[in-house]
Amino acid sequence: MNELSLRVDDRAGSGHALQSNILGWADLSAGRLLRSSRALRRNDSSRNGYHRVSQDERFMAHALELAERGRGFVSPNPMVGACIVKYGRLIGQGYHACFGSAHAEIMALRQSGGLVRGATMYVTLEPCSTYGKTPPCVEAIREAKIKRVVIATMDPNPSHAGRGRTILKRYGIQVTTGVLRRAAEVQIEAYSKWMRTGVPFVILKMAQSLDGKIASRTGESKWISGSRARKWVHDLRASCDAVLVGRNTVAADDPLLTVRNGKCRKSPWRIILDRSGTCSPKARVFGEGAPTILACSERLMDEAARKFRRTKVTFCPLKVNQGRLDLAALLRCLGSIGITSLLVEGGGEVAWSFIDGRLVDKLVWIVAPKIVGGRDAKTSVEGLGFEAISEAARVRMIRMVLVGEDLVFEGRLDSTCFRESLNVKQG
Numbered sequence: 383m384n385e386l387s388l389r390v391d392d393r394a395g396s397g398h399a400l401q402s403n404i405l406g407w408a409d410l411s412a413g414r415l416l417r418s419s420r421a422l423r424r425n426d427s428s429r430n431g432y433h434r435v436s437q438d439e440r441f442m443a444h445a446l447e448l449a450e451r452g453r454g455f456v457s458p459n460p461m462v463g464a465c466i467v468k469y470g471r472l473i474g475q476g477y478h479a480c481f482g483s484a485h486a487e488i489m490a491l492r493q494s495g496g497l498v499r500g501a502t503m504y505v506t507l508e509p510c511s512t513y514g515k516t517p518p519c520v521e522a523i524r525e526a527k528i529k530r531v532v533i534a535t536m537d538p539n540p541s542h543a544g545r546g547r548t549i550l551k552r553y554g555i556q557v558t559t560g561v562l563r564r565a566a567e568v569q570i571e572a573y574s575k576w577m578r579t580g581v582p583f584v585i586l587k588m589a590q591s592l593d594g595k596i597a598s599r600t601g602e603s604k605w606i607s608g609s610r611a612r613k614w615v616h617d618l619r620a621s622c623d624a625v626l627v628g629r630n631t632v633a634a635d636d637p638l639l640t641v642r643n644g645k646c647r648k649s650p651w652r653i654i655l656d657r658s659g660t661c662s663p664k665a666r667v668f669g670e671g672a673p674t675i676l677a678c679s680e681r682l683m684d685e686a687a688r689k690f691r692r693t694k695v696t697f698c699p700l701k702v703n704q705g706r707l708d709l710a711a712l713l714r715c716l717g718s719i720g721i722t723s724l725l726v727e728g729g730g731e732v733a734w735s736f737i738d739g740r741l742v743d744k745l746v747w748i749v750a751p752k753i754v755g756g757r758d759a760k761t762s763v764e765g766l767g768f769e770a771i772s773e774a775a776r777v778r779m780i781r782m783v784l785v786g787e788d789l790v791f792e793g794r795l796d797s798t799c800f801r802e803s804l805n806v807k808q809g
């Protein structure tokens with residue numbers, strides 16, 4: 383398990399939660415971010431007509447778009463984009479392209495050649511101030527004689543937040559912060575959560591029919607969603623550090639769980655929940671293509687290790703609570719090896735465990751216009767379920783989008799409703 387020693391460069395040494403909502407952007411996913419930034423670059427005013435886009439916002443939108451190009455390639459570092467502007471014209475741009483490579487600010491400075499004296503730099507994340515794999519960006523900015531630095535959001539590492547800004551100010555450089563802050567925060571939400579808590583950002587994704595089924599009564603699930611939605615999911619997978627399924631899904635679908643669209647540095651880790659190691663070692667998920675972790679009961683670990691000795695699987699022994707593997711402990715373990723984002727892909731039992739454990743940061747629900755029917759056909763969330771409708775987990779919708787013929791919902795579990803339902807139970 384040599385990946386356990388994975389280290390984060392100086393970028394990861396750094397921020398805190400900020401709350402502004404520029405232009406009323408609530409939660410921007412990658413696609414929406416790009417569309418919005420293109421509109422900004424055309425210098426549009428916002429739809430409701432009261433906000434005229436400033437030059438700072440236009441160039442920051444461009445920097446956010448540049449940062450987006452690093453999605454799937456930079457983890458466990460954050461995506462960062464930067465551009466340099468002089469006399470209102472773009473003279474250089476760059477982004478953090480892959481883990482270990484030069485930071486966005488350095489790329490932008492290199493591209494600008496010797497023209498940067500007195501220019502303004504737009505950067506989506508506070509420039510780093512410490513030595514890591516690369517020297518601190520604040521020093522390069524000073525040496526280049528940049529006059530002004532515009533920052534979207536601060537470093538999410540509480541122990542480093544604000545340090546880069548303070549140093550730049552000390553060097554006599556003008557600093558403006560918070561331009562398109564909310565969009566920048568959303569762009570690095572997985573990194574920020576991992577940096578602040580040590581556990582990955584969890585996205586629960588399910589594809590279901592209109593009547594809530596994820597498989598037919600015979601267990602067949604290929605394909606509930608259409609080809610465009612499946613490609614969309616593949617891109618989502620490429621942007622995550624790990625993918626997780628339960629052992630029934632391995633048995634029913636024999637999935638590969640790899641990414642084959644070239645949109646990530648390497649296929650995400652594959653995590654299988656299998657308390658007693660009942661999966662077949664011949665399942666495709668234990669073969670080549672990506673590293674696999676088998677999460678199993680610590681009591682049955684030796685047995686499982688014997689069964690899987692011919693595979694390259696890595697084991698994650700966990701405690702079992704009420705017949706289920708301890709998922710909170712699993713997330714801590716994944717966070718410790720640099721996994722910043724986890725895509726939970728089912729099935730229904732696993733979906734319930736993550737919801738019941740309040741472990742989900744974002745929901746992605748694909749609803750196909752099909753009726754599968756069948757009282758024995760699996761539904762998207764199985765488990766025990768909530769006792770009363772009033773206890774049901776409420777979802778705050780972020781957006782709905784039509785992908786091919788399927789409707790994709792994105793939302794967040796409303797944590798207050800959990801507290802309410804707990805209170806109801808206690809009362």
Ligand SMILES: NC(=O)c1ccc[n+]([C@@H]2O[C@H](COP(=O)([O-])OP(=O)(O)OC[C@H]3O[C@@H](n4cnc5c(N)ncnc54)[C@H](OP(=O)(O)O)[C@@H]3O)[C@@H](O)[C@H]2O)c1
Binds near residue numbers: 588606628630631
């Ligand atoms: N349409 C979709 O999006 C989609 C996605 C995935 C799967 N599917 C379909 O869903 C079906 C499988 O779903 P499923 O609900 O039967 O099973 P599942 O969620 O794939 O796997 C559940 C099993 O995982 C193990 N497990 C270990 N720790 C767990 C924990 N903390 N919480 C929950 N499970 C844990 C349990 O077995 P042990 O106790 O033995 O460990 C449990 O029975 C298949 O037909 C598959 O094709 C559809």
